[in-house]
Amino acid sequence: MATCVTADITGNGVDCQCGMEEMPFPDRSFDAVIANHVLEHVEDDLRAMREIRRVIKTGGVAILSVPVIQGWERTYENARIESPAQRRVHFGQADHRRFYGRDFPSRLEHAGLAVDRFQVDPSSEVAFGLRRGDCLFVASPR
Numbered sequence: 001m002a003t004c005v006t007a008d009i010t011g012n013g014v015d016c017q018c019g020m021e022e023m024p025f026p027d028r029s030f031d032a033v034i035a036n037h038v039l040e041h042v043e044d045d046l047r048a049m050r051e052i053r054r055v056i057k058t059g060g061v062a063i064l065s066v067p068v069i070q071g072w073e074r075t076y077e078n079a080r081i082e083s084p085a086q087r088r089v090h091f092g093q094a095d096h097r098r099f100y101g102r103d104f105p106s107r108l109e110h111a112g113l114a115v116d117r118f119q120v121d122p123s124s125e126v127a128f129g130l131r132r133g134d135c136l137f138v139a140s141p142r
Helices: 045-055 084-091 106-111 122-128
Strands: 029-034 056-065 112-121 135-141
Touching: 029 045, 029 122, 045 056, 045 106, 045 112, 045 135, 106 112
Parallel strands: 029 056
Antiparallel strands: 056 135, 112 135
16 A cells, blocks of 8 residues: 655645755655645756655656746756746746756756656646646656
8 A cells, every 4th residue: 555645835734845956755754745836836856856866765656747948958947036926027926936947957957866757648738637747757766
C-alpha cells in the first residue's frame, strides 16, 4: 500500500506546509514526486529541482509539468519583476516567476536529473484532466 504525502507552501489542507526549495524530508524518501504546474511559481527553481532529486529514492521518478513556450529556446525570467501586476504582464499570472522555454529539460539535467519528455494525445488530455498541449517530464536521479 502506497503512502501519499501532500505538501504546499500555504499549508491549506495538506500534510506538510513547505516550499519546494527546502523540503523537510530525509534524502531518498519518496518513490515518486509529482509537481503539476509548480516550478514556475518558486523563486529558485534550480534549488527546487535539486531538492526534488534529493528526496527521490534510487529508481524513483519525478513527474513534472510546467508551462513551456515551444517557440522559445530559453526560459524567460527576470528577478527584478517583483510586483504581482508586473508578473501578470510578463508571466501571465501574478504568482508566476518565469515562462519556460525548450531548455526546461536541460535545466532539470543541470540539477542532476535524467529526463524523458512525453507529449500526450488530445484524448488522454481529456481522460486525465491535463491542460491542452501540456508535456509531462519524467525525471529520475542520475
